[in-house]
Amino acid sequence: MHEPILNVADPRAGYLALKAEIDQAISEVLRSPSYILGPFVERFEAEMAAYVGMPYGVGVNNGTDAIHLALRGLGIGPGDEVITVSHTAVATVAGVRMAGAEPVLVDVDPGTYTISVEAARGALTPRTKAILAVHLYGHPADLGGLQELCAGTGIHLVEDCAQAHGATFAGRMVGSFGVVSTFSFYPTKNLGAIGDAGMVLTKDEQLAQRIRLLRQYGWETPQHSLIEGWNSRMDPLQAAVLSVKLRHLPAQIERRRALAARYIAALSGLPIELPKEAPSCHHAYHLFVIRVSDERTRDGLREYLRGSAVNAGIHYPFPVHLQTAYAGQMRAGPMAVTEAAAGTVLSLPLYPEMSDADVDRVCSGVVAYFAHRP
């Protein structure tokens, strides 16, 4: 008998686990009088803002747009620099470029794979307008260090929370530290839609209002653009589904953490670097990323696992500053940690609907690889 395939994430399992509630929510949207913005989007904006502990939420079309519009809303654009990382989804950097600003890429901390505060400090210039911190894999960046770095400088701290719904730093949700934070609800995320969706959260009412204009042609009233804008409206079908899924998110994050603990217990003692939680941090385990000694070992392990129907992933194989579209296009600091990580990280399957036995199957494969490898 063939084993079922285990992928890094399984959005369909997320739907099937909540099928009755999600079907009901979709049906409510279908029976509503309008299919653009409206009460489903407004409700989810309020729920998500309350969950994170920010006063205002603006639903947009995806997490890349959320970064673009957050920066535009802050008035950041051509001639301005935004410090962020190269070890991230390319979307982080794309969002900065969409605003017309210059990304300045720095290295990550070797323990958490999030922005190195020291590297960010070294990259500051008079043109620096924001630090865009990515809470990669679900682990918070050093928000205390970043807040200190930005304090009194006029530099905005912006949080890219696409991978970190539900992570906390010093007991507070990530996404509530900067003046503005951005979320993606891409289907595989901790809180995932059934298509594209994103959100900007902010403490600043005027900024929220500006981003509301920017997401819909700059319309102050229908058919009249007060400022130049785009179309990045959140789809009410996605909002309705996300309202359902948000109710289950805290339990799902606990499940992710329990599965991560199970992995850690089973894999300790192998020549693997396992995920850790830095002090004051509560990891939301969007991804369970291990690290091995070298690229040959990583690729060999990935191939070996594939033989038992386990599809591990790589986040991320190509640092942004080395990708064809971006190489030589932007200032990038020393990247020793980023470049080493690209060749040695491996993401094992992790999603709340996995069983303990599924995790045990992945672990058996990893243990067997290290026992038998040449």
Ligand SMILES: Cc1ncc(COP(=O)(O)O)c(C=O)c1O
């Ligand atoms: C760190 C990070 N930032 C931004 C994004 C962009 O989100 P989206 O795919 O919704 O545009 C993603 C997800 O793909 C991400 O992982």
